[in-house]
Amino acid sequence: MPDQTLSAEQILAMLAAAPPRIAAITAGLAPAQLHAAPAPGEWSANDVLAHLRACADVWGECIAEIIARDHPTLRAINPTSWIANTGYREQAFAASLAEFTAQRSELLARLRPLAPAAWARAATVVGAGRPLERTVLFYAQWLASHERTHLKQIGRVAGTAR
Template sequence: MDRSVIEAYVAGPAKLRAAVAGLTPDELRARPGPGAWSILEVVVHLADSDDISIDRMKRMLTEDNPPLLYADETAYVERLHTHDQDIEDALTLLEVGRRQWARVLRRLPDAAFASTGQHNRRGTVTVGEYVAGYIDHIDDHLKFIIGKRANLGKPLPTA
């Protein structure tokens, strides 16, 4: 197990925080079109999804190949008033959740990252795949946020 993956996992929320910095509440809530999510909804989705992923990893590490059920992210956004949540709270949840979970991950033996669960849509998954997948999850949504900022006339400053 390449332990640098854990540090990349912990770093994701800081990249997200930087990507939304300086946006007004109206800009955070602006939807690019029908059925599309706002930046706020994306950030809240990421926090919700991380909660679910950490629970799944805990179960994979403590149970024998547990069942892992699909969560309907669209239903979460549509039915849980995601549009009215606080972005700072969502960012803090992501930061604290990943920081806390990374403490566990750092103490695991390499073999633990091969612990499995049975996802009802994806089949067999491992803890290692989840850690890597949730790095990609933030990175994939960052592309949307960067594009949305550009469309709002507020591109991210280049270094």
Template sequence: MSSPAYLAHMQSDDGSLSAADLIATYEEQIDLLRAAVSGLTTEQLRARPIAGKWSTLEVVCHLTDCELYFSERMIRTIALERPLLISVDEGPYPERLNYQSLDINEQLELFTALRRHVARSLKAQPVEGWQRSAVHSGLGLVTLRKLVLYAIRHISHHLPFIAEKRAALK
């Protein structure tokens, strides 16, 4: 369960970023994630150098699985009138999906494909499209803009954890 402070940060929007800025950041994060894990061996990806924390592979798998539902939420918000977006309990995913056995390249390819697919749809949106809304079962009313910000901030939140693990391996 996420803390109220984390959720408030993830949902905040000072409005200073344009739609083009958001899309650029959203797409740039593909390369940032790939760079964060570049050169790591399978053993390093699966290692848990910080006690009680996920491995780098588990973080990437988490980000990819989250991207599945972030993408679906954004696409449905664009396509439908006020769709209902269901909260996800991410807790069981790592063990039940055996993240440690998954292939990093497949995960990165899926993440990349999802981001590129959604970015194309975002680029096609008129200015007013960014205010299209959906009802999230845990957060209430959300706009397309806030959903994009949430996806961007989620990656930004986890990239330092990957860097921390990488540093701990040395």
């Protein structure tokens, strides 16, 4: 969860930067390198991207619902559980990155035009303990902050693969 509050502009910049950063970090790596874990029990670059996509699916959908509906009640979904419903881990890295990039463009198209008050729109989230109030700002910041850690992870994995 985010430990500091970022501005909407900072969040938008971080979200926009992630797909091209992943492309730059992994440029020149062969498909086998992208699917190879650096050590037993560790994630490959493709595994990390699959995780990022699952998080973007889950938290991006929360953002979309909060924007579209007046104070919805949302059921919490764990991205780690959600990924089992996808074929992201098995997808070719380039195709997966292209889909992640397109999904990110759609999210940014939703977020960029929001008025400052719209970032404070909220939902009640149930299904993971006591009900929680979560805002568009919360989910967008959570997504951006969470990705920062995994971008570094992809960098380490790519460095090992080289």
